[in-house]
Amino acid sequence: MRKIILITLIIFAGLFSMEGFVAAETKKALPLLPVKSVPETTPAVEPQTVLQGSLAVGSSYSYNPVGKPDPFRPFVEEESAAKKKDTKKDLKSIFPLQRFDIDKFRVVGIAGDKNRRVAVVEDAVKKYYPLFIGTHIGTNRGKVVEILPDRVIVEEYETKKAKRIILKLHKNSNEVKP
16 A cells, blocks of 8 residues: 555656656747837936935034924833823722721620631621631721731731831720721
């Protein structure tokens, strides 16, 4: 079977090479047409008239950018990119703990032992949420760092330097929120 395929390929290759060879031999040179002389009806152009539109030898060229677009200015405006970053800051989070400022939350309970504690916070609309270490809370990228028996410590990363906020446990329901 391989021999048959090999022989067929060789025959096709030979036919195509012979066809190109035969076509090259059969090409005949086309006779050249005699060149007719064209009478000069147009006057000869003087070199000085050509130089009026182009630069003269020894003169320098100066570019005037008035009314022309700057080829080196980017198509995307930097101001619009800055505006997009500002709009991202204003977007509200889909998570309920990140919709309100940390001041709007109140710690109502803390449970657990020394190794693992859970705090329960109440938001402004009287809903309760559990807090663990590492939970994100607040609008300024706050994160629960530590849960102690009487308070929750949150670090906010609004700027480069972290800001520590302490949420104290309210033991009495009659106690006024600070």
